[in-house]
Every structure is written in C-alpha cells, then in structure tokens.
Amino acid sequence: MKYFILILLFPVFLYGQANKNIFVGNVMVQWLDDGRSMKLQKQFGYIDQNGKLWNVPKNTVVDGASIPKAFWTIVGGPYEGKYRNASVVHDHYCVIKTETWQDVHKMFYNACITGGTPVIKAKLMYSAVLAGGPRWEISILKDRTGQKIIVDKEANITADEMKAVKEWIETTNPSIEEINARMEGIVIETYK
Template identity: 60%
Template structure:
C-alpha cells in the first residue's frame, strides 16, 4: 500500500514542480556603497515553466528598480521576501531589454511563484510591474528611403488610488493574468520616449 501511494503522489509532485520553473544557482552578491545596488559575484538564472532560460551574468548590478517603488510599502522592498530571486532576474532583463517587456513581467510572476510567493501576492506583484514597471518596444519604420530602428521606452502612468483598487480586486476575485492585463490596459496611460541604441 505504501508503494502504491508513493506512485500516485510522485507524479503530482513532479507536475507541480514543472509548472513553476526553477532557479539556477544562488544569488551571491555584494552590496555596493550607494546603499541600494548589489553586484552579482556569480551567475544566476531562472528556467521558466516553458523551459526558457533567463540567465543573469556575473558582475551584473541590480537595484530593484524594476519593481515600482510605490509598491514597496504594500509588498515590501525588492530584495526581501520570497520574491527576492525573481527581482534579481527581472531587474536584469528590464535593463538589457532583450526580451519583450510582457514576457519579462510574466517571467517575474512565474519566478515569484517558484520562490514561494503565494498566488494572490504574486498576482499583485505582477500587476505592479505590468502597471508601473519598465516597458519598451522596438519601432522599425521606413524613413527617408531607408530603414530606421528605434528603441522606445514606454512609461506607464497609473494613479496610486487605481493601483490600490486593482490590489483589492485581485485579493477578492483571484483573476487570471489575462483579466489583470485587460483591466490594467484600460487604466494605464503609456508615454513613448526614444532611447539611443
């Protein structure tokens, strides 16, 4: 009977682990003199539920800025709690902008869950970075007979009252990420700014 129970429960544990992804290595870092940033002393990474690797190289400097500071009083600072590792990977990809911003924020959500953040808090944190975190896009257009490539930083603007309202809605309804995106897309104002490549 013990063996049968093990065989029944074991696949469930494997499936549960597979759906969350996993971290690769440990965050080994030193705090910098500015009191906010830290420098990674070794590589770190995350493998998302789809198997995509999100590597963060040694010597990367992160400061938690990818999580809007307005949320720190609600969810805590970026380097504390069960989402600390997720914050490190998220920070890096928000700086290098090699992946679509929506994919980076989704990775953050999944990495929060992997780190042990409960589902509702992970959704609130996802909403925080979706609504107020970094956004970018590449604008490829034709101008003056040639191709032009511009990296556009997008600044999302949403009021603190609206964010509080969204948090309460998430806590009460446990909506899907798609529902969160749809609700936020209706209230967030986005401004474009051209970045130098």
C-alpha cells in the same frame, strides 16, 4: 515494442519536466556603496515553464528598480519576501531589453511562484510591474543595417488605482488574463 520505447523515453520526459520553473544557482551579491544596488558575484538564472533560460551574468548590477518604488508600501520592496530571486532576473531583463516587456513581466510572475511567493502576492507583484514598471518597444530598421532600436515608455497609474487593484486581486483572485485586461484599461502609457 511500443511499451519498451515508452519506458526508455519516460526518464527523458521527466528530466525535461524537472528542469522547468527552477532557479539556476544562488543569488550571491556584493552590496554597492549607493545603499541600494548590488552586484552579482556569480551567474544566476531562471528556467521558465517553456524551458527558456533567463540568464543573469556575473557582475550584473541590479537595484530593484523594476518594481516601482511608489508601490513598495502596497506590494513590498524588491529585496524582501520570496520574490527576491525573481526581482533580480526581472531587473536584469528590464535593463538589457532583449525580450518584450510583456514577456519579461510574465516571466517575473512565474518566477515569483517558483520562488514560493503565494499566488495572490505574485499577482499583486505582477500588477505592480504592469502599473509602473519599465516598458519598451523593440523595432528593427528595415534598411540594410537591420539595426535594432529600443524606444522606452513609461506606465503610470495612481496609488489609489493601485490600491483598488490590490483589493480586487485579494478578493477575486483573477486570472493573469483578467489582470492584463484590467491594467490595460487603467494604465497610462507615454513615451520617455
């Protein structure tokens, strides 16, 4: 009887596993007149390893700004390479700020891997968004309104520090936790 139940549940398990770490749909965009922004023509999304859907609605405008421009020469621009789809989802969540910046940046790393970005390159991209990408703090007012307030922050390191991080990642292949610890020690965070 136990084996019969396991056989029945196995396809459900496989279905759940198969629908994680995948992109949902294709990025279909219209380039806008500013030369950098693009508007999604269809809904797009990413399902992470926990089964969470990171949805980007149709008509969302993205511009690649979540990958710091100062680091494009070190890690690459937002619309090139196999991390392009990840940058679309990351851009959107850096604008709407419904999740913590830490979760959004970690999703970006995982989405890069899902899109076929080599692990070392994905770690470089992740370190770049930690170094200069958007940050915010979400607070809920304790009064009767329960209003959510978002406070924007800036993260900054120098290009020389980022080059040293790049070399460190390329030569040692550190874990994400090690990258977080190193970046925490060198990033200067200020309120906007």
